[in-house]
Amino acid sequence: MAESAGRGSVSRAAILITALTAISTMLGLARDIVMAAVFGAGPALDAYLVSQGLMNIVLGLVAGAMAKSITPVVAREATGEDGTPRTRHAHPSFDVALSVTMVVLGLAGVVMWIFVAPVSALLAPGFSGDQADLTQSLTRIVLVATVLVAGTNLLASLTQAHNRYFWAAIQGVPFNLVMIVAAAVFGPQYGVTALAVGFVVGSATRLLLQLIPLRSLAIRVRPGWNLRDPGFREIAALVPALLVGSAIGNVNTLVDRAVGSTLAEGSITALSYGWRLVSLPETLLIASLLVPLYTAFGASARNRTEVTRLVGRGLAATVTILTPVCVILVVAAEPIVLAVFGYGAFDDRDAAAAATAVAWYAPALLALGFREVVVRASYAIGDARTPVTVALVAMALNVVGDIVLGPLYGIPGIAVSTTASIVLAAALNGWLLHRRHGCLAPWPTMAVLARAALFAAIATAAGLATRALLGGFDLPPILLAVALAAVIAAFYALGMVLVRAPERGLAGDVLRAIRRRRS
Numbered sequence: 001m002a003e004s005a006g007r008g009s010v011s012r013a014a015i016l017i018t019a020l021t022a023i024s025t026m027l028g029l030a031r032d033i034v035m036a037a038v039f040g041a042g043p044a045l046d047a048y049l050v051s052q053g054l055m056n057i058v059l060g061l062v063a064g065a066m067a068k069s070i071t072p073v074v075a076r077e078a079t080g081e082d083g084t085p086r087t088r089h090a091h092p093s094f095d096v097a098l099s100v101t102m103v104v105l106g107l108a109g110v111v112m113w114i115f116v117a118p119v120s121a122l123l124a125p126g127f128s129g130d131q132a133d134l135t136q137s138l139t140r141i142v143l144v145a146t147v148l149v150a151g152t153n154l155l156a157s158l159t160q161a162h163n164r165y166f167w168a169a170i171q172g173v174p175f176n177l178v179m180i181v182a183a184a185v186f187g188p189q190y191g192v193t194a195l196a197v198g199f200v201v202g203s204a205t206r207l208l209l210q211l212i213p214l215r216s217l218a219i220r221v222r223p224g225w226n227l228r229d230p231g232f233r234e235i236a237a238l239v240p241a242l243l244v245g246s247a248i249g250n251v252n253t254l255v256d257r258a259v260g261s262t263l264a265e266g267s268i269t270a271l272s273y274g275w276r277l278v279s280l281p282e283t284l285l286i287a288s289l290l291v292p293l294y295t296a297f298g299a300s301a302r303n304r305t306e307v308t309r310l311v312g313r314g315l316a317a318t319v320t321i322l323t324p325v326c327v328i329l330v331v332a333a334e335p336i337v338l339a340v341f342g343y344g345a346f347d348d349r350d351a352a353a354a355a356t357a358v359a360w361y362a363p364a365l366l367a368l369g370f371r372e373v374v375v376r377a378s379y380a381i382g383d384a385r386t387p388v389t390v391a392l393v394a395m396a397l398n399v400v401g402d403i404v405l406g407p408l409y410g411i412p413g414i415a416v417s418t419t420a421s422i423v424l425a426a427a428l429n430g431w432l433l434h435r436r437h438g439c440l441a442p443w444p445t446m447a448v449l450a451r452a453a454l455f456a457a458i459a460t461a462a463g464l465a466t467r468a469l470l471g472g473f474d475l476p477p478i479l480l481a482v483a484l485a486a487v488i489a490a491f492y493a494l495g496m497v498l499v500r501a502p503e504r505g506l507a508g509d510v511l512r513a514i515r516r517r518r519s
Contacts, residue, residue, distance in 0.1 A: 024172030025283050029340070031179045032276055035195065037344030038187040041266035041273070041353060043131045048192045049268050050124045050257050051138035052199070054112055055146050056250045062108070062243075063150035066101050067157045069238035070094060073231045074161035091158065093231025095224030098154050100232075102147055109146045116140055123254060126262030134192070141196035145203035152203070155210035155221075164213045171206040178202035248391045252421070255399050256414055259406035266350055267411055273341060274357025274415065281325045282368045297380035304381070307439045311377050315440075316448050316503035318369040323452040324459055324492040329362035331463035332484040338477035353411060360415035364422040371426040374433050374440065381439065386432050394425035448503055455495035462491040 039045045077091050112119060116136045120127070127135055156168035182198025190197075214221065226232070260268040300306040329336065334355040342351055375387045401417025409416075434440040466487045470480060496503070 020166070020169035020173070022284055024170070024176065025280065027173060027176035027180075029276065029280065031176045031183070032273060033341055033343070034180050034183045035187075036269075036273065036341040036346040036350070038183050039192060040345030040347060041269035041350035042345075043265045044134065044192045046261070046266060046268040047124075047127065047131055047135040048138055048195050049272055050120070050127070050135050050261065051142050051196065053123050053250075053254050053257060054116070054119060054139050055142050055149075056253070062104055063101060063153050065239045065243040066097055066235070067150075067153035069235045070097055070154060070157040071161050072238075073235050074158055077231065078162050091219065091221075091231075092224055092226065093229050093235060094154075094158055095222050096226055096229050096232040097235050098151070098221065099223045099225060100227075101150055101154060105146050105150050109143045113140055113143055116143075123258055124261035125258060126260075138192065138196045141193070142199055145200045148200070148203040148207050152206045152210055155207070155214070158219070158221075159210065159213045159217065162213075162217050162219075164217065167209050167213050171209050174205040174209065175202035178205060244388050244392065248395045252395055252398050252418065255402045256418065259402045259414055260411075262407065263410050264353075266353060270350065270353035270411060271357050271414060273337070273354045274361055274411075275418075277336065277340065277354075277358050278329060278361040278365050279368065281322065282365055282372070285321055285325075297377055301380045301382070304437065304439055307377060307381060308441055311373060311433070311440050312444055314373040314377075315370060315445055318373055319366065319448050319452045320496070320501075320503045322366045322369045323456050324489050326362045326365050327456050327459045327463060327492070328485045328488050329365065330359050331460060331467060331488060332481045333358040333362075335477040335481040335484070339481050342477060356411050357415050360412050361419055364419040367419070367422040367426040371422065371429055374426070374429045377439055378429065378433055378437075381437055383437065386436065387429060390425050390428045390432070393428065394421040397421045397424055451496075451499065451501050451503075455492045455501075458495050459488045459492040463488040 035045065074091055074094055077093065116139050120132065120135050120139055124132070124135055152171060156171065159165075160168050178201050179195070179198045182194045182201070186194035186198070224232075256271060257268050260271055296310050297307065300310060334351060337351045337355045337358060338348075341354065342348075378384070378387050398417050398421035401420060402414055405413030405417055407413070430440055430445070434442055463484050466484055467480075470483060475483070495501075
């Protein structure tokens, strides 16, 4: 009975986190829309995006890994030896971890603040004159948020270890609201400096939210310096592997923006907004639809046959849902960009650049979903080394691709490098999951991909024909995007029905599973 209640609790927590993440994600998109309308895809917004990169280096290399390492240790401390929850809590290991992290990041922030000029030149070698000066000024402001964001992440890990998820999951909501106000209200008068200040203020609101559950949990956080504390030593031992995983995404983004700084003004913003649109469906659709699957992975970790079955169903659902979305993003890239960002200072030239990024990034969406399923399966069966190793290989491909293709082909070159690296990561993770653990059935998976490719080709042809037919009607971008999406989705679904594809009902099965868990 207790076990069943525990599973229900995990399921409810997963649904809560998914819902709040979806709300935060949509507010993040609204934030970007407002920023685009106020500033356009120009040199000022490029400078702001690069300024965030310096803080991300510090956070990605320390705070993210430390926050993830804290949870398992604190979760054990949160219960007594008999497994029952404690009524009052003291976490000396967390106190030491928090104190050490704050000191390290504070000192790193000061060093970065002093040497901001050479570091900014390294991160954006193409910037010069006023744009370089603006980048340095914005970076110094944003660096103030380093300890705020790190403290937020660590405190969120602490409360999550006590099964309190709401305040950690909702933190993105006030942050994005602050950023929207900063851009819309103060941006026209103070320029992108308002965004940097808003970033700091928004980060402070996120931190304040994490203090609320500490009171109800009767947790007292104090400075701690006992580096020999067993719990802290266990936390520190977990950091290196997680450090690599945290750094990989940051390195890819930094290199993308460094090469983008040598291209036409607005290229960094175009790439950023293009990626935002491409990654949005993965966040909203796959992360939500596969919540029950991830829970099942953990429950079936020792049953490789069941894990293989679950991986197959997860991949079939992911490919079935995301393939037509990829086709829509390619065929309707420009009307989608115009419908979402085409307001105010974001002009047709900006839209064309962002649409180019969307079209070349689009195949990465399917690879992202594929990789998400196989990596979660690897973690569930206890193999954390393989995903990290593959990520390092993919990062190397992305960096080399950026350096070689970026200067030659501009935005398409950088986007193709990112897409190729994600596709490689998905393929390698899937192959290694099969080869090392026998948890992926290769032929059924290839059959799903082959059918998806066939239906995608049919849907693409139908979409292109529809776009040519409607091109002379001068439709508003949103109507054109909706029309193209409807045609593409209809032809893709029709193809599955006509050949009676086995995976045609999987998405509905997952949705029904989610509804059952809610009830």
